[in-house]
Amino acid sequence: MGIPHLTLFLQSYAEAQSIAGKHVVIDGPGFAYHIYYTCLSARSGARNPFEAAPSYEELGKACIAWLNGLWDKDVEMQEFMTFRWNIWTN
Amino acid sequence: MERLVKQTTQLIQYHSTNTIPCQASFPPLEPPAGGPFHNSSVKSKSTALPPSPFLVPAVLEALLQSSRYQDITEVVPGEADLYCAKYLSQYGGIVLTGDSDLLVHDLGQDGAVSFFKEIEHSAISDTLSSQIYQPAAICQRLDLPISHGLHAFAFEILMDSHATFRKLLVDARSLKAVTANPSGFKLFLKEYKQLRAPLNSNDSPKILPILRSLDPRISEYVLQYPYVAQIAGKEGISQVSETVHVFLPFLLDCPVRTNAWEVSTVIRQLAYGLINLIVPEAQQKLTVSEHRKQQDMSTGRELQLPALSQIPDACNAITSLYFQLQQNLPGLSGSQVWTAFALHQDIEYSHSHSKAQLSKLVVQQLAELGNKSNMTKRKKGFTWDIVQFFAQIQGSYYSLRILKQITSLVIYQTPAQSLPECLLRLHQQLDFLPKLCELPRLDGVSSIIASLGKGALAIITSHILGDEEATPTPQESGKGSKKKRKRKGDQSAHETSAGRHKPSNPFEILGDE
Numbered sequence: 019m020g021i022p023h024l025t026l027f028l029q030s031y032a033e034a035q036s037i038a039g040k041h042v043v044i045d046g047p048g049f050a051y052h053i054y055y056t057c058l059s060a061r062s063g064a065r066n067p068f069e070a071a072p073s074y075e076e077l078g079k080a081c082i083a084w085l086n087g088l089w090d091k092d093v094e095m096q097e098f099m100t101f102r103w104n105i106w107t108n
Numbered sequence: 109m110e111r112l113v114k115q116t117t118q119l120i121q122y123h124s125t126n127t128i129p130c131q132a133s134f135p136p137l138e139p140p141a142g143g144p145f146h147n148s149s150v151k152s153k154s155t156a157l158p159p160s161p162f163l164v165p166a167v168l169e170a171l172l173q174s175s176r177y178q179d180i181t182e183v184v185p186g187e188a189d190l191y192c193a194k195y196l197s198q199y200g201g202i203v204l205t206g207d208s209d210l211l212v213h214d215l216g217q218d219g220a221v222s223f224f225k226e227i228e229h230s231a232i233s234d235t236l237s238s239q240i241y242q243p244a245a246i247c248q249r250l251d252l253p254i255s256h257g258l259h260a261f262a263f264e265i266l267m268d269s270h271a272t273f274r275k276l277l278v279d280a281r282s283l284k285a286v287t288a289n290p291s292g293f294k295l296f297l298k299e300y301k302q303l304r305a306p307l308n309s310n311d312s313p314k315i316l317p318i319l320r321s322l323d324p325r326i327s328e329y330v331l332q333y334p335y336v337a338q339i340a341g342k343e344g345i346s347q348v349s350e351t352v353h354v355f356l357p358f359l360l361d362c363p364v365r366t367n368a369w370e371v372s373t374v375i376r377q378l379a380y381g382l383i384n385l386i387v388p389e390a391q392q393k394l395t396v397s398e399h400r401k402q403q404d405m406s407t408g409r410e411l412q413l414p415a416l417s418q419i420p421d422a423c424n425a426i427t428s429l430y431f432q433l434q435q436n437l438p439g440l441s442g443s444q445v446w447t448a449f450a451l452h453q454d455i456e457y458s459h460s461h462s463k464a465q466l467s468k469l470v471v472q473q474l475a476e477l478g479n480k481s482n483m484t485k486r487k488k489g490f491t492w493d494i495v496q497f498f499a500q501i502q503g504s505y506y507s508l509r510i511l512k513q514i515t516s517l518v519i520y521q522t523p524a525q526s527l528p529e530c531l532l533r534l535h536q537q538l539d540f541l542p543k544l545c546e547l548p549r550l551d552g553v554s555s556i557i558a559s560l561g562k563g564a565l566a567i568i569t570s571h572i573l574g575d576e577e578a579t580p581t582p583q584e585s586g587k588g589s590k591k592k593r594k595r596k597g598d599q600s601a602h603e604t605s606a607g608r609h610k611p612s613n614p615f616e617i618l619g620d621e
Contacts, residue, residue: 021262025208025223027273031246032239037222041201043192046183047324048206050167052224054159059148063135066126068360068490068550070154074162075545076137078170084144085177087229091236095180096201100188 038091046100053081109405115158115358116401122157123363128489132477134551145229145236161357162506165323166544172321173543182320183327185342189213190303196220197302202240212262213300217244252280260286263296305343313339315520318513326513329354329380329396335387336517348391353408354380355399357506361499362492368499369400371457372450372507373411378422379511381413382531386521392416423530426511430537436567437560442540448560450504452568454497459572467557467565470497474554490550498553505547512538 057072057080064070072080088095122129142148160166171181184191189210192203196219203210203221210221220242227238247257261280267289268276279285286293319327319340330336332352337345354376361368369376376398384392397408414422433448434440440448451467458465473491515535519527548555557565 020208021212021265022269024211024262024265025241027261027265027276028211028241028246029239031249032241034237035240036235036237037202037227037240038235041199042222043195043201043203045188045192045203045205045207045210046168046181047164047188048224049204050164051159052206053167054163055150056144056147058150058154060138061135061154062138062151064151064154065135066130067122067154067157068130068495069134070151071160071549073545073549073552074160074166074169074547077160077163077166078173078545080144081167081170082174082177085171087144088236089176093236095177096195096199100182100184100191 037088037093039094041094041096042088043096043100049081053077053084056080056084109399112355112358112399112402113404116363116403118156118158119358119360119401120363120403123492129492129495130490130550132488132490132551134549143229145227147225157360158358161359161502162544162547165325165357165509168321168323169544183322183324185319185327185331185337185340186303186305191307193219193300194303194307198307209299211241211243212258214302215243219243250277250280253283256280256283256286259293259297259300263293266296267292303343305341315339315517318517318520322513322517323509325355325357326510330383330514330517333383333387333391335391336383348387348393351407352393352396353399354396358401359499359503360495362496363401365492365496367400368496369398369503369507371453371500372504374422375426375453375504375507375511377411377413378419378426379507379514380411381419381422382511382514382518384413384416385419385518385527420528420530423528423534427530427533427537432571433568436571437564440560442537443542443546444559446505446508446541447501447556448564448568449508450501451557451560451565452572453504454500455565455569456572459569465569466493466497466500468569470494470553471557471565474557478554490553494553495550498550498556501556502547505542508538508541509544512541 054072054077057077058064058070061070061072085095168181168183171177189207190213192205192210193213193215195201196203197214197216200216200218201220203215203219204224204227205221206224215221220240222238222240227236229236243258247254250261252258252260260283261276264271264276264280264285267285268279271279316339319330319336322330329352331340331342331345333348334345356369359368380396393413395410395412398411399408402408429452430445430449433452434445437445437448454467455465457463458467470493473494477488477490512535515531515538519532519535524532
């Protein structure tokens with residue numbers, strides 16, 4: 019659900035660092051949405067959401083390109099990327 | 109659930125304000141400016157609808173196909189946050205996420221968080237850098253009580269979202285909200301409770317790699333069965349709940365028409381029912397509750413599952429229809445036969461419900477769009493019929509994908525000699541199902557029908573009509589030629605009663621073949 023403004027409040031306590039050589043774990047669903055919005059933002063000429071949406075092929079390529087960007091900088095991606103499991107419980 | 113209601117509202121609003129959903133020709137693709145780490149804002153008109161329905165499975169598919177990333181990609185049997193947090197608390201490192209919640213989880217002394225949108229590439233130094241949030245260090249700097257850490261600060265925000273940073277900090281240091289509302293704090297902590305299950309189990313049953321690569325929505329479904337959950341290492345599932353839920357991806361269809369998932373329901377019923385082949389009898393289910401579009405927090409739509417004895421017939425029905433389409437439409441690739449199968453579902457549905465054939469209507473509308481003399485501005489737009497058709501085909505593909513993934517699971521978990529042979533045949537045929545990356549975008553909708561060659565639609569239609577004229581089999585003679593009419597009655601009752609109606613045999617459609 020997220021805590022409102024938490025990141026904003028803590029921003030000045032974060033440190034800008036190079037992530038080269040760091041060990042990272044990637045939150046899968048967050049990653050998927052990030053790449054999706056990156057693809058949307060690249061469609062400046064889109065007049066509506068149908069035109070803005072990337073094809074699944076384009077989306078897949080953008081994901082790999084993004085990860086390769088980390089890989090090229092020796093970011094060590096760890097054992098798993100997790101994908102959210104979000105069943106409704108009631 | 110709340111997201112589903114929100115997405116439904118979004119689609120209804122978009123439909124009511126846009127008589128033409130979009131123009132027929134899309135602007136050409138632009139290469140992404142500034143490389144993969146360039147972040148620019150997204151225009152609000154691009155997000156007026158929910159995201160592409162198969163976004164997460166498509167990303168997962170791309171990762172699992174990549175030799176470089178497939179081994180580090182895993183669908184975990186629970187909330188991703190909990191697994192990321194547990195990993196960091198054990199091994200340290202940085203979690204890349206878009207969710208601020210991870211700051212509140214226990215990440216141990218060395219765990220840190222970084223947000224995707226804050227990763228930057230410096231062209232001058234050719235380095236990647238980001239803002240790194242290390243909760244343990246931040247707690248120290250903020251002088252928060254070690255016993256409560258950032259939990260205390262986050263809880264103060266939740267209790268008083270308009271307070272200033274200074275006030276929140278002072279209150280968090282004295283545990284003001286925690287003391288004032290201990291039961292609320294206890295409830296809040298539940299979400300951030302550390303995962304007890306180990307990250308990796310010691311024994312690796314053969315189906316574990318399959319379980320770790322299922323689409324998340326499919327994984328959610330099968331892990332509600334304790335038998336499967338135990339293999340996957342999911343904690344806290346000791347008995348199957350009374351109702352098993354399935355949340356389908358949100359298809360962008362025409363909201364005033366029948367839901368685009370409807371035409372392919374029978375495929376999903378079989379898919380969900382296959383799980384009964386591997387779970388103990390006490391866990392077997394007769395129904396599932398399926399959630400598609402919904403405007404309230406309802407319990408979903410109840411779907412009947414096939415009895416174990418019906419499974420071979422239902423599998424046979426699909427494999428023989430696939431085979432017949434292959435015979436009637438020679439020259440198609442295995443993947444194109446599944447496209448023909450999806451079209452068959454659309455035509456069959458229109459026909460059995462005495463509705464205008466959507467695919468035929470769409471072919472006419474696309475032909476009009478292609479006719480340059482008709483190119484007035486208004487006529488250049490796609491129609492909601494085209495959007496509906498596209499969504500139905502996507503729904504059929506994805507229903508088959510669910511069937512494919514659950515079939516794999518069942519096959520890997522059961523000795524081949526004890527499986528119905530038709531299930532193995534179905535599994536082989538489903539291997540040809542198009543991958544998500546092969547599906548066209550809406551602007552490529554005409555390629556769906558065109559890829560099957562001239563006259564395909566007529567051939568599929570006559571195949572369906574031919575079936576109807578066929579003499580009923582002895583066991584069906586009681587229903588005789590009224591079979592189609594009865595089916596229509598079944599389905600509409602299904603819709604009006606929000607799924608409470610149980611059809612006598614949901615596999616009639618498949619049984620035709």
